[in-house]
Amino acid sequence: MIAVLTGDIINSAGYKTVDWLPVLKNFLLKLGDTPEVWEIYRGDEFQIRIAAEKALEMAIQIKALIKTTKNLDVRIGIGLGDEDFRGAGVSESNGSAYQRSGRTLSLLKERKINLAIATGDPELDDTLNLMLKLGLDFMDSWSVVSAEIILMALVNPRASQKEVAEQFQIQQSAVSQRYKRARLDLVKELLNYYDKNYKNPRS
Numbered sequence: 001m002i003a004v005l006t007g008d009i010i011n012s013a014g015y016k017t018v019d020w021l022p023v024l025k026n027f028l029l030k031l032g033d034t035p036e037v038w039e040i041y042r043g044d045e046f047q048i049r050i051a052a053e054k055a056l057e058m059a060i061q062i063k064a065l066i067k068t069t070k071n072l073d074v075r076i077g078i079g080l081g082d083e084d085f086r087g088a089g090v091s092e093s094n095g096s097a098y099q100r101s102g103r104t105l106s107l108l109k110e111r112k113i114n115l116a117i118a119t120g121d122p123e124l125d126d127t128l129n130l131m132l133k134l135g136l137d138f139m140d141s142w143s144v145v146s147a148e149i150i151l152m153a154l155v156n157p158r159a160s161q162k163e164v165a166e167q168f169q170i171q172q173s174a175v176s177q178r179y180k181r182a183r184l185d186l187v188k189e190l191l192n193y194y195d196k197n198y199k200n201p202r203s
Contacts, residue, residue, distance in 0.1 A: 002080070010072065010073040034089075053199075064154070076114070078117040079102070101118070146181055
């Protein structure tokens with residue numbers, strides 16, 4: 001089982017590509033080479049092949065990354081499943097993970113929701129997507145500051161509050177306050193639930 005993330009940048013038309021594209025590319029390069037592991041196409045759309053256990057955390061990291069640019073956001077459909085055919089690039093590959101990811105992104109556009117998942121297990125999907133919908137109530141509202149602190153907390157989970165404070169040049173006491181405003185505790189609970197339940201979808 002693998003995961004595929006298919007997404008697009010919201011409000012990209014109001015920005016120059018140089019404002020966000022290099023940041024996204026540099027981030028995705030840490031995952032592997034393009035187009036084998038990830039691709040950006042049609043200007044503001046992307047697709048990523050990733051291990052299933054990392055799918056939701058990666059989606060939230062990308063959301064935080066994009067929201068470090070004011071008024072930008074991202075819409076991501078996550079699909080878990082098989083890879084029946086691996087082409088030269090992600091966009092040329094196929095399988096249930098790709099199909100679920102693409103269909104989920106299309107539904108998100110219709111429903112005006114920014115993040116959802118399809119595992120092939122309707123019951124698990126209902127639970128995860130309700131949790132994601134509730135989580136989006138605060139994630140969609142992340143300020144640039146909140147997005148930055150969430151991104152660092154997820155990318156560098158072992159960083160101490162002192163190290164985070166030094167990185168952002170703020171008082172150590174302010175780190176905890178920023179974590180609370182960004183609801184890092186709920187993000188971690190959501191990721192823990194996913195980690196415990198994604199492995200055995202009843203499909």
